[in-house]
Amino acid sequence: MTPQRQLVLDAVSELGHATPEAICAKVQEIAPAVNITTVYRTLDLLEQLGIVRHTHLGHGAPTYATGEHEHVHLVCHRCGTVDEVDADLLDDLAGTLARTAGFTLDPTHVALSGLCSRCESESDAEPVAQAAASGKESV
Structure with a gap:
């Protein structure tokens, strides 16, 4: 070295x-x-x-x-936050892929994209805030 x-x-x-x-x-x-x-x-x-x-x-x-x-990355595509969860959470998916496609998943090399809980909460609050600003009730 x-x-x-x-x-x-x-x-x-x-x-x-x-x-x-x-x-x-x-x-x-x-x-x-x-x-x-x-x-x-x-x-x-x-x-x-x-x-x-x-x-x-x-x-x-x-x-x-x-x-x-040894973890899976959870990437928020809105704010860019990267969280980590145990790779074991993908065991069911790995088993399904092995059985149906003969594919061996390396879950420690995976990044999943979505919304973090903070951005998801903000998304849920947006329609209510928009309705309040327009003077309408949300349904």
Whole structure:
């Protein structure tokens, strides 16, 4: 493990879910000469070794976390909040996919998109607020 690779791994561990750009910025705080290409190559190697994994949390760059992160990501497509739940919650889906499609799901590499509870509550309140503003009752 070279010093640069160790710095990348340390940055991933410290930042949690981070893009390569954020990881590079963290590494450059200690080693300014390390460039983004080195970070990408190191992340690729660390992933091949099973030390880190990447997840696409939406559009844009993937995020990286250490391999010990065994969870499913819940991404709010309105506010961008990312929550985590146990991967075990997808056991029924994994079983169904295995039986019906012969597909083995890796639930720790999954991001589900939807609305977080806060945004969902705001969505439920909007029709009432709009009706009150217009002087009409909601049905």
